[in-house]
Amino acid sequence: MVRSRLRSSRLATAATAVLAAALPAGFRDRQRGEWTSDLDELGPGARLSYLLGALRTLPGLRRSVLRHSGAGSGLPAVRLTGAGIGARILLYGLLGPVLSWILMVPVRYYALDVPSRIAGGTADYDPKSLWPLAGTPGWTMPIWVALYLAAWVAVLGVLFLLPWVVMTGSLSVLRRGRARRGLLAAVAVTAAVALVGAMWSLSTGALPFDLAGVNGIRTTGVLGLVAVLCAVRVRDLTRRARTGLAVVGTAAAGMAVWTATPAGQAVLWWFMD
Amino acid sequence: MSSLRMTTPRLLVLQALLAEPERERYGLELAGTVGLEPGTIYPILVAFEGAGWLTSHAEEVDIHAEGRPRRRYYRLTPAGVAAAGAAAARAAQRRSARSVSGRLAATRDAQRPARNRRFAW
Numbered sequence: 001m002v003r004s005r006l007r008s009s010r011l012a013t014a015a016t017a018v019l020a021a022a023l024p025a026g027f028r029d030r031q032r033g034e035w036t037s038d039l040d041e042l043g044p045g046a047r048l049s050y051l052l053g054a055l056r057t058l059p060g061l062r063r064s065v066l067r068h069s070g071a072g073s074g075l076p077a078v079r080l081t082g083a084g085i086g087a088r089i090l091l092y093g094l095l096g097p098v099l100s101w102i103l104m105v106p107v108r109y110y111a112l113d114v115p116s117r118i119a120g121g122t123a124d125y126d127p128k129s130l131w132p133l134a135g136t137p138g139w140t141m142p143i144w145v146a147l148y149l150a151a152w153v154a155v156l157g158v159l160f161l162l163p164w165v166v167m168t169g170s171l172s173v174l175r176r177g178r179a180r181r182g183l184l185a186a187v188a189v190t191a192a193v194a195l196v197g198a199m200w201s202l203s204t205g206a207l208p209f210d211l212a213g214v215n216g217i218r219t220t221g222v223l224g225l226v227a228v229l230c231a232v233r234v235r236d237l238t239r240r241a242r243t244g245l246a247v248v249g250t251a252a253a254g255m256a257v258w259t260a261t262p263a264g265q266a267v268l269w270w271f272m273d
Numbered sequence: 274m275s276s277l278r279m280t281t282p283r284l285l286v287l288q289a290l291l292a293e294p295e296r297e298r299y300g301l302e303l304a305g306t307v308g309l310e311p312g313t314i315y316p317i318l319v320a321f322e323g324a325g326w327l328t329s330h331a332e333e334v335d336i337h338a339e340g341r342p343r344r345r346y347y348r349l350t351p352a353g354v355a356a357a358g359a360a361a362a363r364a365a366q367r368r369s370a371r372s373v374s375g376r377l378a379a380t381r382d383a384q385r386p387a388r389n390r391r392f393a394w
Contacts, residue, residue: 030345031315033331037342038301038311046311053312060316068323 012039012047019051022058025238027065080236085173085180087230087237091245093169094223097161098252100150101220105271114270127271154255155272157216159198165223167191217268221256224249277324277360282309284364286317287357290327290347294354297346318347326353 013036020032035054039047080088108114108130117125124130132144153164170188174181200206227249231242258264277283285307290298298306304314321327329347336343349357 030331033343034300034315034345035312037299037344040341041301042311049310050312053310054315057313057316061319064316064319064323068320 009040009044012036012051015051016054019054019058023062024065025236031061083230083234084236085184087227087234087245088173088241089166089169090223090227090230091169091241091248092172093165093167094220094227094248094252095244096150096168097154097164097220098224098248098255100147101154101255102251104147104151106267109267109270115266118270125270151271154220154252155217155268158219160195161216161219161223163191163195163198167195217256217259220252224252224254224256227252277320277326279360279364282307282313283317283320284361285309286314286321287361290349291354291357291361294349297348299344299346303347321353321357322347324353324356326350326356328353 016032016035016039019035020028023031039050042050104127108127112130114125114130127133128148132140133148136144153160167188170184170191174184174188227245229249231237231245231249234242237245259268279287286303286309289303289306300314300318301311303318304311307314318327318329322329326349327347328350329345331343331345334343
C-alpha cells in the first residue's frame with residue numbers, strides 16, 4: 001500500500017519535507033533538494049527503501065550538521081546565536097515549573113474540589129496528602145514528587161527559579177547537541193551550585209522564608225514576559241521553539257496575574273500552607 | 274582541518290573519492306559506486322565537508338530543460354586529498370597489522386604442543 005503510494009512523487013516529496021523538518025533550519029532546503037533529486041532519479045520502485053535508509057541515518061546526519069557547520073567548514077551556518085541559545089534555555093527551563101504548577105496546583109484544587117473539603121472541615125485537603133501524592137502506586141511516587149517540587153520552584157522566587165531555569169535549560173540545550181558546550185556546562189554547574197546554596201540557606205534559616213513567599217511567583221511572571229518577548233524578537237528560532245516560548249511565557253505571565261486575584265490567592269495559599 | 278573517526282562506510286567513500294580526486298560526483302552516484310544503501314550516504318558527506326575534506330556545489334542547469342531537479346556535486350579539496358590519503362593509509366596499516374598479528378598467532382598456535390592447544394568449540 002505504502003509502496004504503491006510512494007510511486008506518486010508528490011507523496012515522496014511530502015516525505016522528504018517531514019524528514020527535513022528534523023534538520024537544522026539553515027540546512028533543510030539543501031538536504032531536501034538532494035533527497036528530491038535522488039528520488040526523482042531512482043524512480044517509484046526504490047523510493048520506500050531510499051526513504052527508510054534516509055530515516056535511519058537522519059539522527060547521524062543531524063549530529064554531523066550541528067557538529068561541523070559554521071565558519072570554514074563549507075556547510076551553511078546553523079549554529080545558534082547567543083540570543084537563540086538564551087531563548088531555548090528559557091523555554092526548556094521554564095517549561096517544567098510552569099507545567100508542574102498548573103498540574104499540581106489549580107488542576108488539583110478544582111478537580112479534587114478542595115474548596116468544599118476546606119468548607120466541610122472533615123475531608124483531608126493538605127496538598128501533600130491528596131491525589132496523586134496519595135492513592136497512587138508507590139513506584140509512581142518519584143514522578144509526583146518531582147512535579148510537586150517543580151511546582152514549588154515556580155512560586156519560590158528569583159533565588160530558586162532563576163538558577164533552576166538556567167540549570168535545567170542549559171542541560172536541555174546541551175543534551176540536544178547545540179554549540180558552545182563548554183560554556184553551557186559551566187553555566188549549568190554554576191546554576192546548580194547557586195540552587196544548592198539557596199536551598200541550604202533556606203533550610204538553615206540563613207535565608208528568610210519571606211523572600212520565597214507568595215510574591216515569588218512574580219519572578220515566574222517576569223520570566224514569562226521575557227519568554228514572550230523572545231518569541232517575538234529572537235530570529236534564529238524554529239517555529240516549534242517560537243510557539244513553545246509564546247505558550248509557556250503566556251502561561252507563566254498568566255499564573256502571576258491570576259494569583260494576584262482573590263480566587264488565585266486562595267489556590268496559592270492552599271498550596272503553600 | 275579536523276580529524277574524523279574512520280568507519281568502514283567512510284573509508285569506502287574515501288577510497289572511491291581518492292580513485293578519481295578531480296572528478297565531481299553526486300550523492301546517489303557515489304552511494305552506488307561504493308555499494309552503500311541509497312539515502313544513507315549524506316551523514317558521511319556532511320562530515321567530510323564539515324572537516325574541510327570535500328567541497329560541494331549545486332549544479333547550474335535549467336531544471337525544465339533537463340527535466341530533473343538540480344544535483345549537488347562533491348569533490349575532494351586539495352587538503353582533503355592529503356587528509357583522506359593519510360586516513361586511508363592509516364586504515365590500511367591497521368588492517369595489515371591485524372593481519373600480521375593474526376598470522377603470528379596462527380603460527381604460534383601451530384608450533385605449540387598439541388596438549389596445550391585450546392580447542393574452539
